[in-house]
Amino acid sequence: MNRTLGRTSLWLLATVATAAIAFSAGQEASSYNHGEQVFNASCMECHDLRPIQMQALDPDGWTKIVKAMIEKGAKVKVDDVPSIVEYLVANHGPLPDGAGKPVLLNKCTSCHDLKRIKQHLASPEEWAETLNAMLNEGASLSDEEFVVLLTYLARNFRP
Numbered sequence: 614m615n616r617t618l619g620r621t622s623l624w625l626l627a628t629v630a631t632a633a634i635a636f637s638a639g640q641e642a643s644s645y646n647h648g649e650q651v652f653n654a655s656c657m658e659c660h661d662l663r664p665i666q667m668q669a670l671d672p673d674g675w676t677k678i679v680k681a682m683i684e685k686g687a688k689v690k691v692d693d694v695p696s697i698v699e700y701l702v703a704n705h706g707p708l709p710d711g712a713g714k715p716v717l718l719n720k721c722t723s724c725h726d727l728k729r730i731k732q733h734l735a736s737p738e739e740w741a742e743t744l745n746a747m748l749n750e751g752a753s754l755s756d757e758e759f760v761v762l763l764t765y766l767a768r769n770f771r772p
């Protein structure tokens with residue numbers, strides 16, 4: 614009897630825990646999706662994506678920018694600030710400091726987002742290959758930028 618009860622309550626606990634996890638994951642996804650909607654509706658009214666693609670900021674940094682944009686006239690409700698910041702950090706989140714950072718932001722964010730690059734962990738040789746492939750795709754890098762960027766990527770985004 615005791616054993617059955619014990620099992621039943623364990624099973625109940627597991628069910629409740631699973632449901633809670635699923636619920637919070639759903640909440641997170643919907644906050645992100647909501648942030649994306651607000652972003653699309655309110656951030657391209659005065660300028661295109663470029664000034665946003667040129668930034669790589671943490672939650673504090675993005676919160677400051679969004680508040681500054683609201684002062685300029687962006688139509689973002691105060692309640693929506695956390696969602697939009699969540700979206701911005703996921704897509705334009707912080708990058709390690711280094712000489713290659715401005716090159717990366719300047720030259721590598723116009724065709725795809727930073728996420729694509731940050732998820733790519735590779736050896737120096739593989740990064741050199743990727744950079745050459747990007748030059749073939751149409752990216753432009755001077756010889757000096759190539760070396761600075763390669764050093765930065767190989768140091769910060771390695772397996």
Ligand code: HEC
Binds near residue numbers: 665682
């Ligand atoms: C009412 C017009 C307007 C809207 C809407 C707007 N911006 Fe801006 N934004 C500007 C102006 C003007 C600048 C030029 C730089 C300045 O004057 O500081 C700017 C510049 C920026 C910059 C460059 C960094 C900086 O501080 O200069 C970023 C990043 C940025 N905006 C992000 C956003 C985001 C994110 C949103 C949506 C929440 C947004 N903007 C909506 C007017 C706007």
Ligand code: HEC
Binds near residue numbers: 721723751
């Ligand atoms: C002119 C457009 C363009 C520019 C600029 C550009 N890329 Fe790409 N990048 C692409 C395309 C297109 C792909 C997809 C290629 C594919 O899937 O085969 C890609 C894919 C990638 C990938 C993923 C490769 C993989 O195997 O998954 C990485 C990493 C990358 N780019 C890094 C960079 C870096 C670093 C820069 C800056 C030098 C850069 N890109 C600039 C067009 C560009």
